[in-house]
Amino acid sequence: MELVISGLGTGILIFFMSVSMTSFLERERRATGISLFAGILISFPFLLPVLLNVKSPDWLSIGLVSIAICWLVIFFIPVRGRIRYTYQRPTNRFDERDTMFSRQTLVPGTKKFEEYYQRKPQNKSPDNKFRRMPGWLKPGSKYHDPILFASARSIFEEVEILHPRVEGIPARVREETDPVAITKTVLQMAGQLGSHSSGITELADYHVYSVGGRGDRYGKVFNVRYKYAIALTVEMDYQLMRTAPAAPTLVESARQYLRSGKIAVELAEFIRSRGYRARAHIDANFQVICPLVARDAGLGEIGRMGLLMTPALGPRVRIAVVTTDLPLIPSSAVPDPAIIDFCRKCEKCAVVCPGQSIPYGEEKEIEGARRWQIDSESCYTYWCHAGTDCGRCVTVCPFAHPDNWFHRLVRFGIRNSAIFRRMAIPLDDLFYGKKPKPRITG
Numbered sequence: 134m135e136l137v138i139s140g141l142g143t144g145i146l147i148f149f150m151s152v153s154m155t156s157f158l159e160r161e162r163r164a165t166g167i168s169l170f171a172g173i174l175i176s177f178p179f180l181l182p183v184l185l186n187v188k189s190p191d192w193l194s195i196g197l198v199s200i201a202i203c204w205l206v207i208f209f210i211p212v213r214g215r216i217r218y219t220y221q222r223p224t225n226r227f228d229e230r231d232t233m234f235s236r237q238t239l240v241p242g243t244k245k246f247e248e249y250y251q252r253k254p255q256n257k258s259p260d261n262k263f264r265r266m267p268g269w270l271k272p273g274s275k276y277h278d279p280i281l282f283a284s285a286r287s288i289f290e291e292v293e294i295l296h297p298r299v300e301g302i303p304a305r306v307r308e309e310t311d312p313v314a315i316t317k318t319v320l321q322m323a324g325q326l327g328s329h330s331s332g333i334t335e336l337a338d339y340h341v342y343s344v345g346g347r348g349d350r351y352g353k354v355f356n357v358r359y360k361y362a363i364a365l366t367v368e369m370d371y372q373l374m375r376t377a378p379a380a381p382t383l384v385e386s387a388r389q390y391l392r393s394g395k396i397a398v399e400l401a402e403f404i405r406s407r408g409y410r411a412r413a414h415i416d417a418n419f420q421v422i423c424p425l426v427a428r429d430a431g432l433g434e435i436g437r438m439g440l441l442m443t444p445a446l447g448p449r450v451r452i453a454v455v456t457t458d459l460p461l462i463p464s465s466a467v468p469d470p471a472i473i474d475f476c477r478k479c480e481k482c483a484v485v486c487p488g489q490s491i492p493y494g495e496e497k498e499i500e501g502a503r504r505w506q507i508d509s510e511s512c513y514t515y516w517c518h519a520g521t522d523c524g525r526c527v528t529v530c531p532f533a534h535p536d537n538w539f540h541r542l543v544r545f546g547i548r549n550s551a552i553f554r555r556m557a558i559p560l561d562d563l564f565y566g567k568k569p570k571p572r573i574t575g
C-alpha cells in the first residue's frame with residue numbers, strides 16, 4: 134500500500150510540474166503558479182509517509198487512494214450525460230447586404246445608402262452609432278498604432294490582390310478522376326499548403342448568401358452553382374491573439390486571412406487545372422457563409438459567439454472555402470454535442486465581451502434554427518471604437534488554448550465526461566482568470 138501511495142504522489146507531482154512548465158512556456162503566469170502550488174499541496178499527503186519514513190494509518194491510505202481513483206473515474210469513464218442537441222440547419226438564406234461588413238461600406242448621401250435604409254429602416258439607428266466612432270483601422274481609435282495599423286492595412290491590400298484569382302476558366306480538357314483519390318489529394322494539398330484542418334461537404338442553399346453585399350458583387354443574386362465545398366482552417370497565433378483587443382491581434386487576423394486566402398486560391402487553381410470549375414471564398418470576397426460550410430464539413434460546431442469551434446483550437450482559426458463541381462466525397466461530419474453543452478454552461482466570452490454583444494443563457498429559436506446570435510451591431514460599434522477587430526471572445530475561450538498535451542487532455546475530458554465538463558469551467562477560471570487580462574505584447 135505504501136508503494137502505491139508514494140507512486141500516486143510522485144505521479145501527481147510530476148503531472149502538476151509538467152502543467153506548470155507548459156503554462157510557463159505559454160507565458161501564463163497565473164496558471165504556472167497555481168499548478169506549481171497545487172502539485173506540492175496535493176502530492177504532499179501522498180508523499181508525507183515516505184518523506185518522514187513513517188507508516189501512514191490505514192484510514193488515510195484508503196482515503197487517499199479513493200480520492201485518486203475518483204478523479205481518474207471522473208476523467209476517463211465516459212459519461213455522456215443527457216444533452217439536448219439536434220443538428221441545426223437554417224431554413225433561410227442570408228443576405229450579405231445585412232452584414233456589418235457590407236453596411237459599413239454604405240456612404241451617406243449615395244443611392245445605395247438611401248436604398249438600403251429604405252428597405253431596412255430598423256438598421257439605421259444602430260448603424261449611426263458605429264458611424265459616430267473613429268472607425269475600424271482609423272486614427273483616433275482606442276488602439277490606434279500607426280505602425281501596426283499600416284502593417285495590417287498592407288496585408289489586407291495583399292489579400293485584395295488575390296481577389297481576381299478567386300475565379301477563373303477551367304482547363305479545356307477535363308481529367309477523369311476517381312472521387313476517393315482526388316478527395317484525398319485535395320485534403321492533403323490543403324494540409325501541405327498550411328491549413329490546420331480541412332473537410333468537404335455538399336453545398337447547401339443556406340451556405341450561400343442570397344444576395345451579394347460587397348464590392349462589385351453588391352446587389353447580385355447568388356445561385357448555388359457548385360455541388361461541393363472544401364472548407365479549411367488556419368491557426369491564429371495564441372500569443373498575438375492574447376493581446377486582443379489591441380493592435381497586434383489585428384495584424385495576426387489580417388495575416389491569417391491572407392494565409393487562408395492563398396491556400397484557397399491555390400486549391401481552386403489546382404482544381405481548375407484539372408478541367409473543373411472552382412471558386413475560392415476569401416476575406417472580403419465571400420459568396421458563402423464560411424462557419425456554416427465548415428461546420429457541415431465536419432470541422433467543428435457553432436458556439437455561443439457564433440463562430441466555428443474547432444476541436445483542437447476552438448474559435449482561434451480563420452476559415453476559407455473553395456466551391457467546386459469536382460466530384461468529391463463529403464467528409465463525415467460527426468456532431469459534437471459536448472461543445473454545445475460546454476458553451477451552455479460556460480459564458481466566459483459573454484462575460485468579457487467589451488461590446489456586451491454575446492448572449493447569455495441557452496440558444497434561442499432564430500429563423501427556424503436553435504442557436505446563439507451575437508448582436509453584430511454592438512460588436513461592430515466596438516470595433517469602430519477600438520480600431521481593431523477586437524477578438525477578446527476568441528482569446529478567452531477555454532477551447533482556444535494552445536494545442537499541446539495538457540490542453541488536449543483537458544479537451545478529451547470535456548468531450549468524454551459530462552461531470553468533468555462541469556468542473557472544467559471553474560478550473561479554467563482558476564488557472565487563467567474569469568476575465569483574463571489582455572497581454573501588452575504578443
Ligand code: SF4
Binds near residue numbers: 483
Ligand atoms: S468562451 Fe465558453 S461560451 Fe464562449 S464560445 Fe468558448 S466555450 Fe463557448
Ligand code: SF4
Binds near residue numbers: 487512516527
Ligand atoms: S469581437 Fe469583441 S465585441 Fe465582438 S463579440 Fe467578440 S468580444 Fe464582443
